[in-house]
Amino acid sequence: MSEQPILQVRHFNKHFGPGCGHCSRPENRGLEGNYCPVCGTVYACDDVSLDLYPGEILGIVGESGSGKSTLMKCLYFDDAATSGTAFIQDEKVALKNVFQLSSQQKRYIRNHLYGMVYQNPMMGLKMNFSSIGNIAEKLIAAGNRNVQDMEAKGKTLLEHVQIPLSRMKEMPENFSGGMQQRVQIAKALSNNPPILFLDEVTTGLDLSVQANVLDLIKKIQREWQISMIVVSHDLAVIRMLADRTLVMLDGSVVETGLTDQILEDPQHAYTQQLVYSLI
Template identity: 45%
Template structure:
Protein backbone atom coordinates (compact mmCIF):
# COMPACT_ATOMS: atom_id res chain seq x y z
CA UNK A 1 0.00 0.00 0.00
CA UNK A 2 1.23 3.49 -0.80
CA UNK A 3 -0.05 6.99 0.00
CA UNK A 4 -1.25 7.08 -3.60
CA UNK A 5 -3.29 3.86 -3.65
CA UNK A 6 -6.58 5.70 -4.15
CA UNK A 7 -5.39 6.55 -7.67
CA UNK A 8 -4.79 4.33 -10.65
CA UNK A 9 -1.11 3.70 -11.39
CA UNK A 10 0.54 6.13 -13.77
CA UNK A 11 3.04 3.53 -14.95
CA UNK A 12 3.11 -0.26 -14.62
CA UNK A 13 6.23 -2.31 -15.33
CA UNK A 14 5.67 -6.05 -15.73
CA UNK A 15 8.55 -8.53 -15.90
CA UNK A 16 11.00 -6.18 -17.62
CA UNK A 17 13.99 -8.16 -18.86
CA UNK A 18 16.88 -7.14 -21.06
CA UNK A 19 19.71 -9.25 -22.45
CA UNK A 20 22.62 -7.86 -24.46
CA UNK A 21 23.35 -11.00 -26.41
CA UNK A 22 23.98 -13.53 -23.64
CA UNK A 23 24.78 -10.90 -21.05
CA UNK A 24 22.02 -10.05 -18.58
CA UNK A 25 21.23 -6.37 -18.16
CA UNK A 26 18.04 -6.63 -16.11
CA UNK A 27 15.67 -9.49 -15.24
CA UNK A 28 12.02 -9.57 -14.27
CA UNK A 29 11.63 -6.06 -12.83
CA UNK A 30 8.02 -5.28 -11.91
CA UNK A 31 6.44 -2.36 -10.04
CA UNK A 32 3.70 0.27 -10.16
CA UNK A 33 4.30 4.01 -9.97
CA UNK A 34 1.61 6.50 -8.94
CA UNK A 35 1.18 10.19 -9.68
CA UNK A 36 3.26 12.31 -7.34
CA UNK A 37 5.36 9.37 -6.18
CA UNK A 38 9.15 9.41 -6.35
CA UNK A 39 10.98 6.08 -6.64
CA UNK A 40 14.74 5.66 -6.35
CA UNK A 41 16.62 2.78 -7.98
CA UNK A 42 19.95 2.12 -6.27
CA UNK A 43 22.82 -0.33 -6.58
CA UNK A 44 26.49 -0.53 -7.39
CA UNK A 45 27.88 -0.10 -10.90
CA UNK A 46 26.65 -2.90 -13.17
CA UNK A 47 23.62 -3.68 -11.00
CA UNK A 48 21.16 -3.05 -13.86
CA UNK A 49 19.70 0.22 -12.65
CA UNK A 50 20.66 2.20 -15.77
CA UNK A 51 19.35 -0.55 -18.05
CA UNK A 52 16.04 -0.44 -16.21
CA UNK A 53 15.82 3.35 -16.56
CA UNK A 54 16.59 3.16 -20.28
CA UNK A 55 13.82 0.58 -20.78
CA UNK A 56 11.30 2.60 -18.79
CA UNK A 57 12.07 5.75 -20.79
CA UNK A 58 11.86 3.78 -24.09
CA UNK A 59 15.51 4.36 -25.00
CA UNK A 60 16.01 0.62 -25.33
CA UNK A 61 13.42 -2.08 -26.00
CA UNK A 62 13.00 -4.87 -23.45
CA UNK A 63 13.82 -8.43 -24.42
CA UNK A 64 10.60 -9.38 -22.65
CA UNK A 65 8.01 -7.80 -20.38
CA UNK A 66 5.90 -4.72 -20.93
CA UNK A 67 5.42 -1.14 -19.76
CA UNK A 68 1.94 0.33 -19.44
CA UNK A 69 1.43 4.09 -19.17
CA UNK A 70 -1.76 5.95 -18.29
CA UNK A 71 -2.38 8.63 -20.86
CA UNK A 72 -4.04 11.95 -20.04
CA UNK A 73 -7.39 10.57 -21.23
CA UNK A 74 -7.14 7.85 -18.56
CA UNK A 75 -6.47 4.97 -20.95
CA UNK A 76 -3.53 2.62 -20.35
CA UNK A 77 -1.21 2.07 -23.31
CA UNK A 78 1.58 -0.43 -23.85
CA UNK A 79 4.54 1.80 -24.72
CA UNK A 80 6.05 -0.67 -27.16
CA UNK A 81 2.76 -1.03 -29.04
CA UNK A 82 2.78 2.73 -29.69
CA UNK A 83 4.42 4.16 -32.79
CA UNK A 84 7.87 5.72 -32.52
CA UNK A 85 6.46 9.24 -33.18
CA UNK A 86 3.97 8.71 -30.33
CA UNK A 87 6.77 7.72 -27.95
CA UNK A 88 8.89 10.69 -29.03
CA UNK A 89 5.92 13.00 -28.41
CA UNK A 90 5.62 11.63 -24.87
CA UNK A 91 9.30 12.36 -24.27
CA UNK A 92 8.87 15.95 -25.49
CA UNK A 93 5.71 16.71 -23.52
CA UNK A 94 4.39 14.34 -20.85
CA UNK A 95 7.81 13.12 -19.71
CA UNK A 96 11.13 14.67 -18.79
CA UNK A 97 14.61 13.17 -18.69
CA UNK A 98 17.40 14.71 -16.62
CA UNK A 99 20.80 13.38 -17.68
CA UNK A 100 23.80 13.12 -15.39
CA UNK A 101 25.78 15.16 -17.92
CA UNK A 102 23.71 18.26 -18.80
CA UNK A 103 25.42 18.41 -22.19
CA UNK A 104 23.32 15.39 -23.19
CA UNK A 105 20.09 17.15 -22.20
CA UNK A 106 20.76 20.66 -23.48
CA UNK A 107 21.57 22.29 -26.79
CA UNK A 108 24.85 23.88 -25.83
CA UNK A 109 24.89 26.42 -28.68
CA UNK A 110 21.35 27.66 -28.05
CA UNK A 111 20.52 30.31 -25.45
CA UNK A 112 19.11 29.32 -22.06
CA UNK A 113 15.77 30.85 -23.04
CA UNK A 114 15.84 28.95 -26.32
CA UNK A 115 16.50 25.66 -24.55
CA UNK A 116 13.41 26.14 -22.39
CA UNK A 117 11.35 27.60 -25.23
CA UNK A 118 11.91 24.58 -27.48
CA UNK A 119 9.88 22.41 -25.11
CA UNK A 120 7.03 24.93 -25.18
CA UNK A 121 7.06 24.97 -28.97
CA UNK A 122 6.83 21.16 -28.91
CA UNK A 123 3.38 21.48 -27.29
CA UNK A 124 2.21 24.05 -29.83
CA UNK A 125 3.08 27.42 -28.32
CA UNK A 126 4.10 29.96 -30.96
CA UNK A 127 3.85 33.40 -29.31
CA UNK A 128 7.45 34.58 -28.89
CA UNK A 129 6.73 37.04 -26.10
CA UNK A 130 4.77 34.43 -24.17
CA UNK A 131 7.46 31.78 -24.63
CA UNK A 132 10.18 34.17 -23.51
CA UNK A 133 8.21 35.26 -20.46
CA UNK A 134 7.58 31.65 -19.44
CA UNK A 135 11.26 30.81 -19.97
CA UNK A 136 12.30 33.77 -17.81
CA UNK A 137 9.87 32.67 -15.09
CA UNK A 138 11.31 29.16 -15.09
CA UNK A 139 14.89 30.40 -14.98
CA UNK A 140 13.90 32.27 -11.84
CA UNK A 141 12.30 29.15 -10.37
CA UNK A 142 15.55 27.23 -10.77
CA UNK A 143 17.59 30.14 -9.39
CA UNK A 144 19.20 31.31 -12.65
CA UNK A 145 19.37 35.12 -12.97
CA UNK A 146 17.00 36.45 -15.63
CA UNK A 147 19.81 38.47 -17.18
CA UNK A 148 21.43 35.15 -18.21
CA UNK A 149 18.46 34.20 -20.43
CA UNK A 150 20.32 34.98 -23.66
CA UNK A 151 23.56 33.30 -22.63
CA UNK A 152 24.33 29.79 -23.87
CA UNK A 153 24.83 26.86 -21.47
CA UNK A 154 28.50 26.83 -22.48
CA UNK A 155 28.94 29.93 -20.28
CA UNK A 156 27.20 28.31 -17.29
CA UNK A 157 28.74 26.44 -14.37
CA UNK A 158 27.96 22.72 -13.95
CA UNK A 159 25.32 23.41 -11.32
CA UNK A 160 23.66 26.09 -13.45
CA UNK A 161 23.60 23.74 -16.46
CA UNK A 162 21.88 21.09 -14.37
CA UNK A 163 19.30 23.61 -13.12
CA UNK A 164 18.70 24.76 -16.71
CA UNK A 165 18.18 21.15 -17.76
CA UNK A 166 15.57 20.82 -15.00
CA UNK A 167 13.79 23.97 -16.17
CA UNK A 168 13.81 22.71 -19.76
CA UNK A 169 12.23 19.43 -18.68
CA UNK A 170 9.62 20.79 -16.28
CA UNK A 171 8.34 23.77 -18.26
CA UNK A 172 5.71 21.61 -20.01
CA UNK A 173 4.37 20.34 -16.65
CA UNK A 174 5.20 16.67 -17.31
CA UNK A 175 3.58 13.97 -15.24
CA UNK A 176 6.69 11.74 -15.14
CA UNK A 177 10.37 12.59 -15.02
CA UNK A 178 13.34 10.26 -15.26
CA UNK A 179 16.60 11.26 -13.55
CA UNK A 180 19.93 9.55 -14.16
CA UNK A 181 22.38 10.41 -11.36
CA UNK A 182 21.15 14.05 -11.33
CA UNK A 183 23.79 15.20 -8.82
CA UNK A 184 26.72 13.21 -10.23
CA UNK A 185 29.89 15.18 -10.84
CA UNK A 186 28.83 18.19 -8.75
CA UNK A 187 30.59 19.28 -5.59
CA UNK A 188 28.86 18.76 -2.26
CA UNK A 189 27.55 22.30 -1.77
CA UNK A 190 26.14 22.42 -5.31
CA UNK A 191 24.56 18.98 -4.83
CA UNK A 192 22.78 20.12 -1.67
CA UNK A 193 21.33 23.18 -3.40
CA UNK A 194 20.20 21.14 -6.40
CA UNK A 195 18.59 18.45 -4.25
CA UNK A 196 16.67 21.03 -2.24
CA UNK A 197 15.45 22.58 -5.50
CA UNK A 198 14.42 19.22 -6.96
CA UNK A 199 12.55 18.15 -3.82
CA UNK A 200 10.63 21.43 -3.68
CA UNK A 201 9.63 21.56 -7.36
CA UNK A 202 8.70 17.87 -7.67
CA UNK A 203 6.55 18.16 -4.54
CA UNK A 204 4.86 21.40 -5.64
CA UNK A 205 4.06 20.06 -9.11
CA UNK A 206 3.18 16.56 -7.84
CA UNK A 207 5.34 14.97 -10.51
CA UNK A 208 6.06 11.25 -10.50
CA UNK A 209 9.78 10.56 -10.76
CA UNK A 210 12.14 7.62 -11.17
CA UNK A 211 15.66 8.40 -9.99
CA UNK A 212 18.70 6.23 -10.61
CA UNK A 213 21.46 6.96 -8.12
CA UNK A 214 24.34 5.31 -6.31
CA UNK A 215 24.02 7.90 -3.53
CA UNK A 216 21.74 6.67 -0.75
CA UNK A 217 21.56 10.19 0.71
CA UNK A 218 19.97 11.35 -2.57
CA UNK A 219 17.53 8.44 -2.44
CA UNK A 220 16.56 9.19 1.16
CA UNK A 221 16.05 12.90 0.52
CA UNK A 222 14.03 12.65 -2.70
CA UNK A 223 12.17 9.34 -2.81
CA UNK A 224 9.09 7.78 -1.23
CA UNK A 225 10.03 4.28 -2.33
CA UNK A 226 13.26 2.53 -3.19
CA UNK A 227 14.32 -0.50 -5.23
CA UNK A 228 17.72 -2.08 -4.62
CA UNK A 229 19.30 -3.87 -7.58
CA UNK A 230 22.13 -6.38 -7.75
CA UNK A 231 23.28 -8.42 -10.73
CA UNK A 232 20.40 -7.21 -12.87
CA UNK A 233 17.67 -8.13 -10.38
CA UNK A 234 15.60 -6.25 -7.81
CA UNK A 235 16.55 -7.82 -4.49
CA UNK A 236 14.73 -5.51 -2.07
CA UNK A 237 12.03 -2.86 -2.38
CA UNK A 238 9.80 -0.85 -0.11
CA UNK A 239 9.31 2.53 1.52
CA UNK A 240 12.62 4.38 1.45
CA UNK A 241 12.99 5.02 5.17
CA UNK A 242 12.03 1.45 6.05
CA UNK A 243 14.49 -0.12 3.63
CA UNK A 244 17.37 2.17 4.55
CA UNK A 245 16.74 2.04 8.31
CA UNK A 246 16.04 -1.70 8.48
CA UNK A 247 17.44 -3.46 5.38
CA UNK A 248 16.65 -7.17 5.20
CA UNK A 249 18.98 -8.38 2.46
CA UNK A 250 22.69 -8.76 3.30
CA UNK A 251 23.63 -6.84 0.13
CA UNK A 252 21.38 -3.94 1.10
CA UNK A 253 22.87 -3.97 4.59
CA UNK A 254 26.35 -3.70 3.07
CA UNK A 255 25.21 -0.96 0.70
CA UNK A 256 23.73 1.05 3.55
CA UNK A 257 26.94 0.55 5.54
CA UNK A 258 28.91 1.90 2.56
CA UNK A 259 31.10 -1.19 2.52
CA UNK A 260 30.40 -1.96 -1.12
CA UNK A 261 31.98 0.26 -3.79
CA UNK A 262 29.15 2.11 -5.54
Protein backbone atom coordinates in the same frame (compact mmCIF):
# COMPACT_ATOMS: atom_id res chain seq x y z
CA MET B 1 -1.55 8.75 -2.32
CA SER B 2 -3.73 7.51 -5.19
CA GLU B 3 -4.14 3.74 -5.32
CA GLN B 4 -3.78 3.75 -9.11
CA PRO B 5 -0.14 3.96 -10.32
CA ILE B 6 0.61 6.67 -12.85
CA LEU B 7 3.28 4.35 -14.31
CA GLN B 8 3.27 0.56 -14.03
CA VAL B 9 6.14 -1.60 -15.31
CA ARG B 10 5.93 -5.41 -15.34
CA HIS B 11 8.55 -8.06 -16.19
CA PHE B 12 10.82 -5.58 -18.00
CA ASN B 13 13.92 -7.05 -19.63
CA LYS B 14 16.82 -5.52 -21.52
CA HIS B 15 19.42 -7.95 -22.83
CA PHE B 16 22.50 -7.15 -24.90
CA GLY B 17 23.35 -10.27 -26.90
CA PRO B 18 21.65 -13.29 -28.48
CA GLY B 19 21.21 -15.49 -25.41
CA CYS B 20 21.89 -19.23 -25.51
CA GLY B 21 20.81 -22.50 -23.92
CA HIS B 22 23.12 -21.77 -21.00
CA CYS B 23 21.47 -18.46 -20.07
CA SER B 24 18.11 -17.97 -21.82
CA ARG B 25 15.96 -20.10 -19.47
CA PRO B 26 15.50 -18.33 -16.10
CA GLU B 27 15.20 -21.62 -14.19
CA ASN B 28 18.48 -22.83 -15.66
CA ARG B 29 20.42 -19.57 -15.90
CA GLY B 30 24.14 -19.80 -15.30
CA LEU B 31 25.35 -16.22 -15.13
CA GLU B 32 28.41 -14.54 -13.67
CA GLY B 33 26.76 -11.47 -12.19
CA ASN B 34 24.56 -10.46 -15.11
CA TYR B 35 26.90 -11.81 -17.82
CA CYS B 36 26.71 -15.16 -19.64
CA PRO B 37 30.24 -16.62 -19.89
CA VAL B 38 29.18 -18.88 -22.81
CA CYS B 39 27.60 -16.48 -25.33
CA GLY B 40 28.54 -13.10 -23.81
CA THR B 41 24.96 -11.86 -23.38
CA VAL B 42 24.55 -9.16 -20.73
CA TYR B 43 21.26 -9.24 -18.83
CA ALA B 44 21.27 -5.50 -18.07
CA CYS B 45 17.71 -5.60 -16.66
CA ASP B 46 16.12 -8.91 -15.78
CA ASP B 47 12.43 -9.21 -14.87
CA VAL B 48 12.12 -5.72 -13.32
CA SER B 49 8.67 -4.59 -12.11
CA LEU B 50 7.75 -1.30 -10.44
CA ASP B 51 4.85 1.05 -9.70
CA LEU B 52 5.11 4.84 -9.58
CA TYR B 53 2.22 6.60 -7.85
CA PRO B 54 0.99 10.18 -8.40
CA GLY B 55 3.02 12.70 -6.42
CA GLU B 56 5.64 10.26 -5.08
CA ILE B 57 9.40 10.00 -5.52
CA LEU B 58 10.56 6.46 -6.25
CA GLY B 59 14.27 5.89 -5.69
CA ILE B 60 16.30 3.30 -7.57
CA VAL B 61 19.68 2.60 -6.00
CA GLY B 62 22.48 0.28 -7.04
CA GLU B 63 26.13 0.18 -7.97
CA SER B 64 27.45 0.98 -11.44
CA GLY B 65 26.28 -1.76 -13.85
CA SER B 66 23.25 -2.73 -11.75
CA GLY B 67 20.85 -1.82 -14.59
CA LYS B 68 19.21 1.26 -13.11
CA SER B 69 20.25 3.71 -15.87
CA THR B 70 19.39 1.13 -18.56
CA LEU B 71 15.88 0.95 -17.11
CA MET B 72 15.57 4.76 -17.31
CA LYS B 73 16.85 4.86 -20.90
CA CYS B 74 14.28 2.29 -21.99
CA LEU B 75 11.42 3.99 -20.15
CA TYR B 76 12.35 7.27 -21.88
CA PHE B 77 12.74 5.46 -25.26
CA ASP B 78 16.44 6.29 -25.62
CA ASP B 79 16.86 2.53 -25.97
CA ALA B 80 14.48 -0.30 -26.92
CA ALA B 81 13.21 -2.79 -24.36
CA THR B 82 13.83 -6.48 -25.06
CA SER B 83 10.49 -7.47 -23.50
CA GLY B 84 8.02 -6.48 -20.81
CA THR B 85 5.15 -4.03 -20.41
CA ALA B 86 4.77 -0.42 -19.23
CA PHE B 87 1.46 1.41 -18.87
CA ILE B 88 0.91 5.13 -18.25
CA GLN B 89 -2.23 6.58 -16.72
CA ASP B 90 -3.11 8.94 -19.59
CA GLU B 91 -6.22 8.87 -21.75
CA LYS B 92 -4.28 8.95 -25.05
CA VAL B 93 -2.19 5.87 -24.27
CA ALA B 94 -4.30 4.16 -21.59
CA LEU B 95 -4.14 0.34 -21.60
CA LYS B 96 -1.38 0.41 -24.26
CA ASN B 97 2.03 -1.12 -23.64
CA VAL B 98 4.22 1.94 -24.27
CA PHE B 99 7.20 -0.21 -25.29
CA GLN B 100 5.18 -1.32 -28.35
CA LEU B 101 3.83 2.08 -29.43
CA SER B 102 4.68 3.76 -32.73
CA SER B 103 7.51 6.32 -32.81
CA GLN B 104 4.89 9.08 -33.15
CA GLN B 105 3.10 7.92 -29.97
CA LYS B 106 6.43 7.65 -28.15
CA ARG B 107 7.21 11.25 -29.20
CA TYR B 108 3.88 12.32 -27.70
CA ILE B 109 4.83 10.70 -24.39
CA ARG B 110 8.31 12.27 -24.37
CA ASN B 111 6.96 15.71 -25.24
CA HIS B 112 3.89 15.77 -23.00
CA LEU B 113 4.09 13.15 -20.22
CA TYR B 114 7.80 12.77 -19.47
CA GLY B 115 10.65 15.01 -18.41
CA MET B 116 14.23 13.72 -18.29
CA VAL B 117 17.29 15.03 -16.47
CA TYR B 118 20.46 13.17 -17.48
CA GLN B 119 23.63 12.68 -15.46
CA ASN B 120 25.55 14.36 -18.29
CA PRO B 121 23.89 17.71 -19.17
CA MET B 122 25.26 17.40 -22.72
CA MET B 123 22.70 14.64 -23.32
CA GLY B 124 19.78 16.81 -22.21
CA LEU B 125 20.83 20.25 -23.46
CA LYS B 126 21.97 21.74 -26.74
CA MET B 127 25.12 23.49 -25.57
CA ASN B 128 25.11 25.91 -28.55
CA PHE B 129 21.54 27.09 -27.81
CA SER B 130 20.81 29.73 -25.18
CA SER B 131 19.31 28.55 -21.90
CA ILE B 132 15.90 29.97 -22.76
CA GLY B 133 16.33 28.55 -26.30
CA ASN B 134 16.70 25.06 -24.83
CA ILE B 135 13.37 25.47 -23.02
CA ALA B 136 11.73 26.84 -26.18
CA GLU B 137 12.97 23.79 -28.12
CA LYS B 138 11.04 21.48 -25.79
CA LEU B 139 7.93 23.69 -26.00
CA ILE B 140 8.09 23.74 -29.82
CA ALA B 141 8.41 19.93 -29.88
CA ALA B 142 5.10 19.84 -27.98
CA GLY B 143 3.40 22.08 -30.53
CA ASN B 144 3.76 25.55 -28.97
CA ARG B 145 4.21 28.30 -31.60
CA ASN B 146 3.56 31.46 -29.57
CA VAL B 147 6.92 33.21 -29.08
CA GLN B 148 5.67 35.49 -26.27
CA ASP B 149 4.17 32.56 -24.38
CA MET B 150 7.37 30.55 -24.74
CA GLU B 151 9.55 33.42 -23.56
CA ALA B 152 7.29 34.07 -20.54
CA LYS B 153 7.27 30.36 -19.66
CA GLY B 154 11.05 30.13 -20.11
CA LYS B 155 11.68 33.10 -17.83
CA THR B 156 9.36 31.70 -15.14
CA LEU B 157 11.11 28.32 -15.24
CA LEU B 158 14.63 29.78 -15.16
CA GLU B 159 13.66 31.91 -12.14
CA HIS B 160 12.15 28.82 -10.53
CA VAL B 161 15.46 26.93 -10.80
CA GLN B 162 17.44 30.02 -9.71
CA ILE B 163 19.11 30.91 -13.02
CA PRO B 164 19.49 34.73 -13.22
CA LEU B 165 17.44 36.14 -16.12
CA SER B 166 20.46 38.29 -16.99
CA ARG B 167 22.04 35.01 -18.19
CA MET B 168 19.03 33.51 -20.01
CA LYS B 169 20.55 34.27 -23.44
CA GLU B 170 23.84 32.65 -22.47
CA MET B 171 24.72 29.16 -23.68
CA PRO B 172 24.88 26.38 -21.06
CA GLU B 173 28.46 25.59 -22.09
CA ASN B 174 29.43 28.77 -20.18
CA PHE B 175 27.72 27.56 -16.98
CA SER B 176 28.98 25.51 -14.06
CA GLY B 177 27.87 21.87 -13.73
CA GLY B 178 25.27 22.75 -11.11
CA MET B 179 23.80 25.54 -13.27
CA GLN B 180 23.69 23.21 -16.28
CA GLN B 181 21.71 20.70 -14.23
CA ARG B 182 19.29 23.43 -13.18
CA VAL B 183 18.75 24.47 -16.81
CA GLN B 184 18.15 20.80 -17.65
CA ILE B 185 15.54 20.61 -14.87
CA ALA B 186 13.82 23.77 -16.18
CA LYS B 187 13.73 22.28 -19.69
CA ALA B 188 12.37 18.97 -18.40
CA LEU B 189 9.57 20.81 -16.54
CA SER B 190 8.58 23.04 -19.46
CA ASN B 191 5.51 21.00 -20.50
CA ASN B 192 4.30 20.31 -16.95
CA PRO B 193 4.99 16.57 -17.27
CA PRO B 194 3.31 14.32 -14.73
CA ILE B 195 6.44 12.09 -14.66
CA LEU B 196 10.04 13.23 -14.24
CA PHE B 197 13.11 10.97 -14.55
CA LEU B 198 16.33 12.00 -12.81
CA ASP B 199 19.39 9.89 -13.64
CA GLU B 200 22.38 10.40 -11.28
CA VAL B 201 21.80 14.17 -11.40
CA THR B 202 24.24 15.01 -8.59
CA THR B 203 27.15 12.79 -9.69
CA GLY B 204 30.32 14.80 -10.25
CA LEU B 205 29.01 17.94 -8.53
CA ASP B 206 30.63 19.53 -5.47
CA LEU B 207 28.89 18.67 -2.20
CA SER B 208 27.44 22.17 -1.70
CA VAL B 209 26.14 22.20 -5.30
CA GLN B 210 24.70 18.70 -4.80
CA ALA B 211 22.79 19.94 -1.77
CA ASN B 212 21.35 22.88 -3.77
CA VAL B 213 20.21 20.61 -6.61
CA LEU B 214 18.62 18.13 -4.17
CA ASP B 215 16.83 20.98 -2.36
CA LEU B 216 15.52 22.21 -5.70
CA ILE B 217 14.22 18.71 -6.61
CA LYS B 218 12.40 18.43 -3.27
CA LYS B 219 10.92 21.92 -3.69
CA ILE B 220 9.66 21.11 -7.21
CA GLN B 221 8.11 17.84 -6.06
CA ARG B 222 6.42 19.56 -3.12
CA GLU B 223 5.05 22.48 -5.16
CA TRP B 224 4.22 20.72 -8.42
CA GLN B 225 3.28 17.27 -7.09
CA ILE B 226 5.17 15.61 -9.96
CA SER B 227 5.84 11.87 -9.79
CA MET B 228 9.58 11.23 -10.00
CA ILE B 229 11.92 8.30 -10.48
CA VAL B 230 15.34 9.16 -9.06
CA VAL B 231 18.26 6.88 -9.95
CA SER B 232 21.45 7.02 -7.90
CA HIS B 233 24.34 4.86 -6.71
CA ASP B 234 24.34 7.01 -3.56
CA LEU B 235 21.95 5.89 -0.83
CA ALA B 236 22.35 9.28 0.90
CA VAL B 237 20.68 10.94 -2.13
CA ILE B 238 17.89 8.35 -2.10
CA ARG B 239 17.43 8.79 1.66
CA MET B 240 16.95 12.53 1.19
CA LEU B 241 14.51 12.32 -1.72
CA ALA B 242 12.65 9.02 -2.06
CA ASP B 243 9.38 7.87 -0.48
CA ARG B 244 9.93 4.29 -1.67
CA THR B 245 13.09 2.60 -2.92
CA LEU B 246 14.07 -0.25 -5.24
CA VAL B 247 17.51 -1.77 -4.74
CA MET B 248 19.08 -3.22 -7.91
CA LEU B 249 22.01 -5.58 -8.27
CA ASP B 250 23.24 -7.28 -11.47
CA GLY B 251 20.12 -6.25 -13.40
CA SER B 252 17.56 -7.49 -10.86
CA VAL B 253 15.54 -5.87 -8.08
CA VAL B 254 16.79 -7.48 -4.86
CA GLU B 255 14.74 -5.43 -2.39
CA THR B 256 11.88 -2.93 -2.44
CA GLY B 257 9.97 -1.03 0.22
CA LEU B 258 9.50 2.28 2.00
CA THR B 259 12.82 4.11 2.11
CA ASP B 260 12.73 4.43 5.92
CA GLN B 261 11.97 0.75 6.23
CA ILE B 262 14.88 -0.24 3.96
CA LEU B 263 17.27 2.04 5.86
CA GLU B 264 16.20 0.80 9.28
CA ASP B 265 15.81 -2.90 8.51
CA PRO B 266 17.55 -3.92 5.27
CA GLN B 267 16.84 -7.55 4.36
CA HIS B 268 19.17 -8.36 1.46
CA ALA B 269 22.90 -8.69 2.09
CA TYR B 270 23.70 -6.11 -0.62
CA THR B 271 21.23 -3.58 0.85
CA GLN B 272 22.74 -4.16 4.30
CA GLN B 273 26.16 -3.39 2.83
CA LEU B 274 24.81 -0.14 1.28
CA VAL B 275 23.12 0.94 4.50
CA TYR B 276 26.11 0.15 6.72
CA SER B 277 28.37 2.16 4.38
CA LEU B 278 26.19 5.19 5.22
CA ILE B 279 26.68 4.88 8.98
